[in-house]
Structures are given as C-alpha cells and as structure tokens.
Amino acid sequence: MKKIITKSAKETQQLAFDYTKKIEKGQVVCFQGELGAGKTTFIQGILKSLNAKGPYTSPTFVIMKKYDVKHAIIDTVYHIDAYRIDHSALFDLGWEEIIQNKKALILLEWPEKIEKSLPKNARLIKFKWIDENSRELVFS
Ligand SMILES: Nc1ncnc2c1ncn2[C@@H]1O[C@H](COP(=O)(O)OP(=O)(O)O)[C@@H](O)[C@H]1O
Numbered sequence: 001m002k003k004i005i006t007k008s009a010k011e012t013q014q015l016a017f018d019y020t021k022k023i024e025k026g027q028v029v030c031f032q033g034e035l036g037a038g039k040t041t042f043i044q045g046i047l048k049s050l051n052a053k054g055p056y057t058s059p060t061f062v063i064m065k066k067y068d069v070k071h072a073i074i075d076t077v078y079h080i081d082a083y084r085i086d087h088s089a090l091f092d093l094g095w096e097e098i099i100q101n102k103k104a105l106i107l108l109e110w111p112e113k114i115e116k117s118l119p120k121n122a123r124l125i126k127f128k129w130i131d132e133n134s135r136e137l138v139f140s
C-alpha cells in the first residue's frame, strides 16, 4: 500500500504517467472515491501517456468509452464509469468479452457498483478529497 498526496490536477496526472509504466497485461484498474475526487483526472493522464486519441471526455453518461492505442501489451483501453449501472447493464456492455482480451486495459470508476464481476487480480486506487487542490491517493 502506498499513500500519496497531490497538490494539483497536474500532479495527479504526473502520477498517472508513472503508473502507466507499471501496468501489466490484461489489467483491470479500479478507481474509488467521491465525485470530484480526481478519478477521471488520473485516467486522463493514463490515456495521454498511452497516446490515445482525445478528447478524453468522462463516460458518465455514455457509461463506456473505448480507445485504440499502439502499445506493446495494450491494444484497447476501456474507460468505464459504473456509477449508473448494475451487473446486468455491465453484461450488456460486453464485459465478458472485454475481460477475456488480454491486450485490453480496463479503467473502471465506481467499482463498488459491480464488485461481484471484478477479477481477483484487479488493482485499486482510492481517492480522497482533502481540499480544493489536494487529493489523497492510496494505491493497493
Ligand atoms: N490534486 C488534484 N488531483 C486531481 N484533481 C484535482 C486536484 N486538485 C484539483 N482537482 C480538480 O478536481 C476535479 C476532479 O474531477 P474528476 O477528475 O472528474 O473527479 P471524479 O472523476 O473523481 O469525479 C477536476 O476539476 C480537477 O481539476
């Protein structure tokens, strides 16, 4: 477990750049924390460092955004915001196929909404609002 406090959105994205280097094959990364805690900001940092084609709009209303990337172990990034969905909606998105693809990177906001469907090796980053420009990130 590692705890880091960032003092700006830019610092959070810098952390995301470093984090991208440590992503493994077929990884699901879960982002937990209240609205405005910085989950999407961190994910945008990952997308940027993978050179995914922007804009990196939040998938709050579309639920899922898919990005093709050119990377040694990743060919597709899925950014999913599970805030408004449940298990059956997740199935409808094609979750079963998506997690079979070992070259997919899945970045998931609000994992607590679909906890039962998560693979055991999913990683977790917890975000906490400290003040206007500070956030605490806990990596486990
Ligand atoms: N240290 C920080 N880390 C991340 N975001 C920050 C930070 N300080 C301020 N912010 C701002 O907080 C907001 C976080 O929003 P967002 O990333 O969409 O949160 P979430 O996806 O968790 O709802 C952004 O407007 C961002 O600019």
Ligand SMILES: [Mg+2]
Pocket (backbone or CB within 6 Å): 039, 040, 058, 081, 109
């Ligand atoms: Mg978000």
